[in-house]
Amino acid sequence: MVSNSDVIAYIAKKDEHEELIPRTKVKEYGNTDLQPVFFDDELGKRLFYSWVCRALELGVKRISKSYLLGGCSWTLNEIRLDIYTFNDSIDDRFIKNLLEETTRLLSQQLRVEKVGKNDLLQILKEKSEVLIYEVVKDNDSREFMIVKDDGNVSVCLDTCVEQSYNEAVLEYVNQSMVHWRGDEKSFLLTRLHIRAFPSKKAKNSQAELEREYSLRDHVILGRELDLFLTDPSVGAGLILWAPNGAIVRKLMEEFEYKLHLRHGYQPVVTPHLATSELFETSGHLSYYRENMYVFDHDGKTHVVKPMNCPFHILIFKRKKWSYKELPVRYFEFGTVYRYERAGTLHGLTRVRGLTQDDSHIFLRPDQIQEEIGRLLDLLRLMYSSYGINNYSFKLSLRDPNNQSKYIGSAELWEKAEKALEEALINHGIPFKKEYGEAAFYGPKIDIYLKDSLGREWQCGTIQLDFNLPERFNITYVDQDNKEKRVVIIHRAQIGSIERFLGILLEYYAGRLPLWLAPVQVALLPVDEHSEEQRSYALRMRDELINNGIRAEAMMEGRLQARVREARKIRIPLIVVIGEKELRTEEFEAQWIKYGVDEKGRYKPVEEKITVRGIRGLVEWIKEEVGRETHGIIK
Ligand SMILES: [Zn+2]
Incomplete structure (x- = not known):
């Protein structure tokens, strides 16, 4: 702006x-x-x-x-x-x-x-x-x-x-x-x-900015694009995903899942409930209880999980680990439930049920710096697939004047803080240091992304933890045959699917990248009454779908009205099928992408692409999706 x-x-x-x-x-x-x-x-x-x-x-x-x-x-x-x-x-x-x-x-x-x-x-x-x-x-x-x-x-x-x-x-x-x-x-x-x-001028420009905010409001866009809803009988802050939203969500999961497997992560799956014992050990019941759903059953207290960490730790603890086997990286789309006051709930960005792209990495203290470097690489790769290149980093450190409130030795803290800082410097990443902002259990890096209107959104986080390894007594056997304490990195790349999708919708004014659009191609016969054009559109749709492409044939009503509708629901590719196209088998598609004007306001960028036959269209889409996702989704 x-x-x-x-x-x-x-x-x-x-x-x-x-x-x-x-x-x-x-x-x-x-x-x-x-x-x-x-x-x-x-x-x-x-x-x-x-x-x-x-x-x-x-x-x-x-x-x-x-x-x-x-x-x-x-x-x-x-x-x-x-x-x-x-x-x-x-x-x-x-x-x-x-x-x-x-x-x-x-x-x-x-x-x-x-x-x-x-x-x-x-x-x-x-x-x-x-x-x-x-x-x-x-x-x-x-x-x-x-x-x-x-x-x-x-x-x-x-x-x-x-x-x-x-x-x-x-x-x-x-x-x-x-x-x-x-x-x-x-x-x-x-x-x-x-x-x-x-x-007066400042007032006017603020008013203009606010108009733009409201056009990008993800709650309104969510309704227009038919992505999600809530219902009072389910409860506030609990999202129902309609098919379009579920598709986007699944794509995000598929993409991250494949990406993580390639980068040395192993999947784990954990339940949504546990007895209170687990969260007593982790300490959550003492300092996080007001955000937890706690209930009694069979004479035992249970909780709906607010975090995935203790579950991943138990999976890690199932066997003895040698120093040679670390780091071990677990990954899960973990759905957690956290009580938030009703007044603070908003659309997808502040909810009570959320799915984190949650990882816990178990490693030796001497591995911290290298692992943070890997995490930063992975993060860059991932954000760029979402088309996001404008983000900033905050390094949260101890309060130097009040060291008693942190767990772990001063020596370990110094090492960890230095490791995080050096990893950021080595990656040429500018960051802001915030003293006193660290968690009591370790220093952390928070990632903020900035949209074209200058708004900042907190997304991912990389947190070092010296506390839970103590509480759960997790160790590895070192070179000298002695048992040593493991360090844990808690890490979410996008944070939660709900929040990140809400942010993406506002960031892109609803116009998601091609790989992520719920419907990728709209097929429009020029003449709604032409049997030939209609059946070709249907055949084309079926073939695209068989190739894993999300396509819709929009047949009823005037062509102009259908084009308008396809644009309104932000379908990135619009293919018109007329007599000429049927004769030559050469199709021109309108490719509409997200763009902004000089004031940061949403202004779609349009490009014309020409492809030969249905095959040509399939290949073009696959290539573009592969390019956007660094070959992870094809
Ligand atoms: Zn965690």
Whole structure:
């Protein structure tokens, strides 16, 4: 997506040092390397919203000194201002005044001041801002940024850069009631939901982006392409796959299954239920219970599996392993069930029943780096088959200041973290380090893919685990004949089929690659009444199907309407069968692929291909599918 021109601030680079500076101070920085931060950027939004929050809080105080500020936060596209009103209701007039005052404040040159914690607490006490007082008191910082207006003060707990806007646009969305600090036993605050933009232009371009999001909404596409549904009698977050969806799902499974066999993995299959004993050993029952479906039967507690790991470990444990036999790689499409709050469920991307492309690799500590390298190769190969080349990596490491909360020796952690990092570097993969983001049982790599609208989706994960090998006491016999502890890598390439397919649908605006399309070819007789053309279309369909190609003959109605329908349900190849084609046996197919315009909006790319006879069409499709899947599906 192209950035619009709303510059929020600049990053000034001098030597190795970077500093955020206001737009107004650009002149003072003369020759420094200046990089603009736009409203479209994540950082730009954060800085802008944070500044609007300051203006909103000061705006509240301009209108009513008696209202207490309860904090101001934001999400991706709205600002949330919390106010305690002593039972006054917030009416339209207050909101109108607030937006006006805030707009006025945004156009002024408000200053940011630094103030020490004790001084700030003193100021807040004098101003009777008892709620913000509590927030500051509990914050570990010794210094705070504040913005003042007319004796009132607004505290910034995020990065604060001075800004001013003459054309800012503010819009009131609605209001809701929230408990103070999310504590249900606590009192209620009024929360105002507000949208804000630095200019009318930014607002318009955001609106355009949102229109594009809605066109790509996988729930709507799922209905249009007849892929999946849910039903209240089954329950929320549990997907019913219609034939078209089941085909796509099966193709994803077939592809991954073959790919894994080629790369030294062995399939395993495990049950959906277990007694609670298994998940007590794994520790899930103590720290994951609220997400698990637990029930009693025959006087014993059972669980529906939330994870596949303990099952794979038991399979590994069935025999004694020598150091020479490792790594051992197990692979399963494991369907797991996890309780998620109803409010968080969404289409395929947030569900309660999901199928992971789950692997557990059992290996020696000295094999970690090489294995991670293999995993990264496999991942690249797989993502490129889905046509995805734009993804990024996050390396989650220990919190260096709080090492006691992690299991495993410091030495092992250091080795493992280094192994992950070196594997990424050796593969020339840029990544971001996140300290304190590791799981308690080991460091991990998370993979995010980015779509043409700039949205990021978390997909695969590669996690090292020193914990479960301890809990299940799994070992191998080393060269010196001593039993040593195995290391486990938990790994999902796409994450879950449900979520990944939801993401793919949005990524491609429903136009999946040829190998993955539920129907690959639409066969359209030009004249719906011509017996000759109709029977040829049927013969062609049958022959394509016999060759493992998914084809449909669309015969009824005007040709134009049928072409429109085939395009609407995103069939990639449209073959028209007319008199000329029957005579020459030469067919022209319209090949429609996913593409985007300069703004990242979905715009199909069309190509004409010419093939000789049905055989020619079969061969062309097989070759293209083989090319897309690196020869794995033919
Ligand atoms: Zn696992």
